[in-house]
Amino acid sequence: MAANSQFSMAVHVLAMLAGSRDENMKSDCIAGSVNTNPVVVRRLLSQLNQANLVSSQTGANGGTRLARCPSEINLAEVYKAVACGEVFALRTASPNKDCPVGRNIEAVLCNLQKEIDQTIEEKLSLHTLQDVFEMVATQTS
């Protein structure tokens, strides 16, 4: 385990919001379903808010709701909103520039990284939040 459980959590949260279109949902309630702390949920919602996927209100009767119709939100947007967006990381220490491989490998890997990331986004963009919500709702288990 390492990477973004952020994304998983975001999809979970958004699926819940999709099921409560007409009223605000409290971070407390969401946290109960995700099985985590309300603050963790709010931190995530803050990111989703910046990406214009949800909108929140403070105060009594506050909470969060989707900013758009679930069929108009696709998972690539969610991915971009929360993920650091890298399947594999470049190394922090830079390679030895005296070695021909070390000198050039970073550029090659960087291009590859971009290519893969784009592939993922294309694939994710085929799934809408609506799709996810329906799958969750019709699951037989």
Add this chain to the structure above:
Amino acid sequence: MAANSQFSMAVHVLAMLAGSRDENMKSDCIAGSVNTNPVVVRRLLSQLNQANLVSSQTGANGGTRLARCPSEINLAEVYKAVACGEVFALRTASPNKDCPVGRNIEAVLCNLQKEIDQTIEEKLSLHTLQDVFEMVATQTS
């Protein structure tokens, strides 16, 4: 930073081995190019060895070489050999089963995860180690 810099390092290491087909390469020398510790390199090589991508010899004049021709090694194999193989992680804490969303979201996310992972492997399988080596070798910088 989070995910596999393992993969980046593996590609770097394999590219070096591709450039020295006819003789064993020492972990010390590889570590010099990657800019890390020889033990770290050997740990990685151990994984690549298990995946039958390289073969190593102990003792004097020992070292490591590719187990196959670079044109017969594709990056999907490398990815599978070293990566935990997950773009996004499922959460460790399981969701609340009393919530309809919590009850089913895991299965949905798990399927999505598999789909994405397969997509990545397909994309990576289009690149051979030979390709990488040539790109590194002909880079103009």
Add this chain to the structure above:
DNA sequence: TCATTTGTAGCCACGATGGTTACAAAGATG
């Protein structure tokens, strides 16, 4: 026999993450 090299265990330092408390600010309600 000796020098070299891998394989691997064991330990530490570091950084990322999630969980928790705390509190200011926003906003509804009477």
Add this chain to the structure above:
DNA sequence: CATCTTTGTAACCATCGTGGCTACAAATGA
């Protein structure tokens, strides 16, 4: 206006994965 609810966010800690390092047994060539 007073009060209660709820978000937003800072701050802190525990945990965990990772990389770097030392150490040493085992393999192997000279």
